Amino acid sequence: MPDATGLELIAQRVREGVSPEAVTGTAFYRGEATLEVAPSAVHDVLAYLRDADEEPWPLLMSLHGCDYLPEEPRLGVHYQLLSMERTDRLNVKTRIGVEDPILRSVVDLYPTADFQEREVYDMFGVLFDGHPDHRRILMPEDYEGFPQRRDFPMGGEPVLFTFNEDEYPRWYD
Amino acid sequence: MTDPTRVPYRERERSVTMERLGEEPVSGTAAVTEGDVQDELFTINIGPHHPATHGVLRLLTTLEGEIVRDVKPIIGYVHTGIEKSCEDQQYWKAITFVERMDYLAYYYNAMAFCMAVERLLEEEVPPRAQYLRVLHLELNRIASHLFWIATAALDIGAVTMLWWGCRDRDLVLDLFEMSSGQRIHTRYFQVGGVMEDIPPGFEAKTREFVKVMPRRLDQYLSLLDRNEIWLNRTKGTGVVPVERLLELGVTGPLLRAAGHPWDLRKGTPYSAYDQFDFKVPVGTVGDNYDRFRVRIEEMRESLRIIEQALEGLPEGPHITPNRKVALPPRHELATSMEALIHHFKLVTEGFRVPPGETYAAVESPRGELGCFVLADGSAKPARVHMRDPSFVNLQSLPDMAKGGLIADFIACVAMLDPILGGVDR
Amino acid sequence: MDVTRTKVSDLRVRQLKAQQLLRGELEGKDLEQEVEKRLIFTRFEEAQNWARKNALFPLGFGLACCAIEMITVIGSPRNDLSRFGAEVIRFSPRQADLLIISGRVATKMAPIIRRLYDQMLEPKWVISMGACASTAGMFNNYAIVAGCDKFLPVDVYVPGCPPRPEALIYSIMKLQDKIMGHPDMGWRERYKAQGTEESA
Numbered sequence: 001m002p003d004a005t006g007l008e009l010i011a012q013r014v015r016e017g018v019s020p021e022a023v024t025g026t027a028f029y030r031g032e033a034t035l036e037v038a039p040s041a042v043h044d045v046l047a048y049l050r051d052a053d054e055e056p057w058p059l060l061m062s063l064h065g066c067d068y069l070p071e072e073p074r075l076g077v078h079y080q081l082l083s084m085e086r087t088d089r090l091n092v093k094t095r096i097g098v099e100d101p102i103l104r105s106v107v108d109l110y111p112t113a114d115f116q117e118r119e120v121y122d123m124f125g126v127l128f129d130g131h132p133d134h135r136r137i138l139m140p141e142d143y144e145g146f147p148q149r150r151d152f153p154m155g156g157e158p159v160l161f162t163f164n165e166d167e168y169p170r171w172y173d
Numbered sequence: 174m175t176d177p178t179r180v181p182y183r184e185r186e187r188s189v190t191m192e193r194l195g196e197e198p199v200s201g202t203a204a205v206t207e208g209d210v211q212d213e214l215f216t217i218n219i220g221p222h223h224p225a226t227h228g229v230l231r232l233l234t235t236l237e238g239e240i241v242r243d244v245k246p247i248i249g250y251v252h253t254g255i256e257k258s259c260e261d262q263q264y265w266k267a268i269t270f271v272e273r274m275d276y277l278a279y280y281y282n283a284m285a286f287c288m289a290v291e292r293l294l295e296e297e298v299p300p301r302a303q304y305l306r307v308l309h310l311e312l313n314r315i316a317s318h319l320f321w322i323a324t325a326a327l328d329i330g331a332v333t334m335l336w337w338g339c340r341d342r343d344l345v346l347d348l349f350e351m352s353s354g355q356r357i358h359t360r361y362f363q364v365g366g367v368m369e370d371i372p373p374g375f376e377a378k379t380r381e382f383v384k385v386m387p388r389r390l391d392q393y394l395s396l397l398d399r400n401e402i403w404l405n406r407t408k409g410t411g412v413v414p415v416e417r418l419l420e421l422g423v424t425g426p427l428l429r430a431a432g433h434p435w436d437l438r439k440g441t442p443y444s445a446y447d448q449f450d451f452k453v454p455v456g457t458v459g460d461n462y463d464r465f466r467v468r469i470e471e472m473r474e475s476l477r478i479i480e481q482a483l484e485g486l487p488e489g490p491h492i493t494p495n496r497k498v499a500l501p502p503r504h505e506l507a508t509s510m511e512a513l514i515h516h517f518k519l520v521t522e523g524f525r526v527p528p529g530e531t532y533a534a535v536e537s538p539r540g541e542l543g544c545f546v547l548a549d550g551s552a553k554p555a556r557v558h559m560r561d562p563s564f565v566n567l568q569s570l571p572d573m574a575k576g577g578l579i580a581d582f583i584a585c586v587a588m589l590d591p592i593l594g595g596v597d598r
Numbered sequence: 599m600d601v602t603r604t605k606v607s608d609l610r611v612r613q614l615k616a617q618q619l620l621r622g623e624l625e626g627k628d629l630e631q632e633v634e635k636r637l638i639f640t641r642f643e644e645a646q647n648w649a650r651k652n653a654l655f656p657l658g659f660g661l662a663c664c665a666i667e668m669i670t671v672i673g674s675p676r677n678d679l680s681r682f683g684a685e686v687i688r689f690s691p692r693q694a695d696l697l698i699i700s701g702r703v704a705t706k707m708a709p710i711i712r713r714l715y716d717q718m719l720e721p722k723w724v725i726s727m728g729a730c731a732s733t734a735g736m737f738n739n740y741a742i743v744a745g746c747d748k749f750l751p752v753d754v755y756v757p758g759c760p761p762r763p764e765a766l767i768y769s770i771m772k773l774q775d776k777i778m779g780h781p782d783m784g785w786r787e788r789y790k791a792q793g794t795e796e797s798a
Binding site: 221222223224228229249250251252253254255257258269270273276277320323324335336338339340342343356357358593594597 | 658659660661662663665666667669670673674675676689691701702704706707710714736737738739740741742759760762
Binding site for chain 1: 248249252254256257258260261292293295419420421422423424435440441529530531532534541543545547555556558560564565567568597598
């Protein structure tokens, strides 16, 4: 893992290499480095980190979505980068609101993002501009709603016990 | 003139060409004359119920004659919403849920989740627990690979392997049953250590298994490795270059078979893996045969690790003494009020995890299994995400299968070893 | 009941007797004796059911974790399912008569299972294996159908997460009882509550 200083250096290089507004913050927590970037700059930052940086991050290990419900902007997308040469990981994170959740797809940089971006769209409704096959992946294609957002109900059926079977009349039908 | 039985079966197939289609688009509406019958593409649907898909995977396959031109995996048929269910469970209950994701490598799911939560809690795991974890992880790797070889060989036509693989997998499951009481989905790993110490007799039985297993692996090799059908069907099929595999995020035996020695146990050692002496088997070509051999050799290395773990098993507690995280031992409940209160708090409310997010990765039998946990300070995780290797590795299936025969395509699916519970979660 | 072994030398005699019986050459007491010894009279349905219960063809269909235990039942030498006449796995629903729903049923998968069930020829039976298939178990959420009995009739439910191989074998034995027309009444038998079954 890059340490806190290394993370700041990376952030500085990204600011110089991409644009000063690209990096919105850094976080170093429990030995893990997180680079927070603006949603509009995700593709550029990842392109820079993959190719142009002096410490390149050639691999995308995981791309996942996340819902920080009480906070705003609500949705987050994490890009877990890996460098096998330095056995090092960097987490790039971006936050977007639910009203206009559009990011630029990184499939052209990392083809592994194909399924994972589809999953993030399926579960959180984040749209990925430029994705080659932008459809639902896990849920049925005619499904409505984005089930893993935190304000989506858990679903399922009430579990009946003797104490609450009166609340569900005619459950035995 | 050469003996026709010595010619590989691919070359005997003269009615189809092995080259990729040209640039000109093939029109399906054009009248098919006898000459261009092989230019006709047709799409067949394999799955979700098909014996060769190892579960409920659906593959839309475009064929030209017997040559696979395109594969589109369609998944989601066992999507269980485990990640959502975890958000409604306390941390120690969520272990039960994550174990059901990759149902052949359940210890790994629990390990990744526990590692992530321990990192958030900054909880130290005692050395004995680390060794017990390594021991069970490697036993699980053997069980998973055994099931893989049983079903993969069955797909290619070696039916005997199903019986042999299941026979030896039962030996491992007996060990699991001994230490935790369940055959699969043991929920043996806890946050902070393991559930219980190993029972007396476990060590002797494991040693017996370690002694018997290398001979069994030799048996498998004597059945498969000199079998002409097996060699013909695995050698040279499904080759994907390393660079492409890395682009696709493929890890685990598939990547190692292509010659890239990336193994998280060596690269970023977690648990107690830095104290063990083992090798990382690496292939050369990256075809299905290499994938098969890499997994067989991985089982041998796992046996070595198990042996070392039994030798060097340190004394001490099997779970962290921190009562805020781990349940007190049963006998203390009758004598100590404090233990009773801790027990009550843990069972009813669970422990709280300070807010933060982390990503912990372990090397599962199929590659990097990462667990992302977002904690919001309550006793329930705000988000649990598993980066499952089967899910990511499945993207390399089209690359493996394109341009090959459909029979090799089945071999590719078998050697890819996707676990659909892990793919869909 | 004491076991009597017939001597080998009797074999030829018995064969000749059977031959005579079939030709209609026996008469009187001889015939009566031979018929009593040789023939079983039963209803056709019983004989049919006897044949059916000992030749179950399960559909090779796995869904999730329970499928692993199902394959262990079929493939492991330890739990040899052929002892119960149900080891011939058919991968085509047209040839199978036993559907084992082994694992959680996602909403996306439910119509496909129903179609598989419809494709199977009568008579057909269904075993719901494991907690998820029976009631959705612990995954009571948006993605899972809470119990496969919502869309197809189930004959035997097997509890467990996942059930042990022995549990599945036991369920197949229960199903064989049911095929013979003696379904296991479970708790109803214990509490003398016959007649309280819900009718569909």
